[in-house]
Amino acid sequence: MSKQKVIVLAVRDQGLTVAAAARRYGVSRRWVHELLRREAEGGIDAARAHAGKHLLMLIHDTEVTISDTTTGEIIRELTIDPSRDYQARQRKTPRSEDRGVTDDPTHP
Structure with missing residues (x-):
């Protein structure tokens, strides 16, 4: 079974949240959402059947x-x-303050 299918099943059948699945399988939340969308639109396997x-x-x-x-x-x-x-x-992109950038001239 492909890693993509395992991720979809973990969210759909095992009740894992998207964030938890992303952390567990080392992928982004956006990718998990994309996999779930593909599955809902006919399945990952259906798309793979038409590859090439x-x-x-x-x-x-x-x-x-x-x-x-x-x-x-x-x-x-x-x-x-x-x-x-x-x-x-x-x-x-992260905001300046999230990266530790400050406009304070006295700040080193």
């Missing part, structure tokens, strides 16, 4: 259809929500 395949993505307005170019099998149909921002968020 040539896919065709047809987009019409807000409707998306993804199919295998070899077999014509429809792999996924999605609807894009125009009110949602799908862009990845930039990681915030």
